[in-house]
Amino acid sequence: MILRSARLGIAATLAVCGLADLTIAGTSAKAGPAARGASLPLAGKVVGIDPGHNGRNYTDPGYIDHLIWNGREEEACDTTGTETAGGYTEAQFNFNVAEYLAGDLRAEGATVVLTRTTNDGVGPCVTQRSELINRAHANVAIDIHADGGPANGRGFAVLEPVADGPNDRVIGASKAFGRVLLARYHELTGMPLSNYDGTGGISYRDNLAGLNLTTVPKVLIECGNMRNSTDAALLVRPSFQRLAARAFAQAITSYLS
Numbered sequence: 001m002i003l004r005s006a007r008l009g010i011a012a013t014l015a016v017c018g019l020a021d022l023t024i025a026g027t028s029a030k031a032g033p034a035a036r037g038a039s040l041p042l043a044g045k046v047v048g049i050d051p052g053h054n055g056r057n058y059t060d061p062g063y064i065d066h067l068i069w070n071g072r073e074e075e076a077c078d079t080t081g082t083e084t085a086g087g088y089t090e091a092q093f094n095f096n097v098a099e100y101l102a103g104d105l106r107a108e109g110a111t112v113v114l115t116r117t118t119n120d121g122v123g124p125c126v127t128q129r130s131e132l133i134n135r136a137h138a139n140v141a142i143d144i145h146a147d148g149g150p151a152n153g154r155g156f157a158v159l160e161p162v163a164d165g166p167n168d169r170v171i172g173a174s175k176a177f178g179r180v181l182l183a184r185y186h187e188l189t190g191m192p193l194s195n196y197d198g199t200g201g202i203s204y205r206d207n208l209a210g211l212n213l214t215t216v217p218k219v220l221i222e223c224g225n226m227r228n229s230t231d232a233a234l235l236v237r238p239s240f241q242r243l244a245a246r247a248f249a250q251a252i253t254s255y256l257s
């Protein structure tokens, strides 16, 4: 594994929001900091959010293309991601949804760990993203992406881990979270299940570091197909991005409750 700590320091900032700024009406004078926020549904929970790619990955192919070990085979450190025909990037979409989601989760009392906190950086590698979330002992985590599928293919897919050693203990939990996530996202956004990836909106993947190396319950969601004009028209809308985040927050709260 190749760690480039200078980059990690910039791009992979561990963003943690504590509960110190949350106050609940009616908290008694005896209640200490630990009691504040205890009635929020995600109090005491840690959620990992990995917005795929990064807005300036294209500027440093030497770094982005270098090979890492994803637990089963070699894989590029990261990729640039896809974009719509109109040039709206997947990296931007992923980042926007992640930001909305982080806000929703913090409002419910969660501690949020983001693998990147801007869309103006390079990386980090997919292995480092996994490590950040593992080290935080997240209760659940989500990798946010949008696909670059065939132009005539529509819909979203939930990508789930396949047991390979490091992730053995979280396969069942990831499946359970994936089921909730699929239902909430479909219901709230109206995005159809993918007609080209997986079966019934679920795809099992053993070639992604984010899923191979996870030691916390985690799935990756391809929120739609950016290369399909119908999906793309939805994905670029701030209102859709907001709704997608809301669906993720509801699924996470439901799974953790």
Ligand SMILES: [Zn+2]
Pocket: 052, 053, 081, 082, 090, 145, 146, 147
């Ligand atoms: Zn992607």
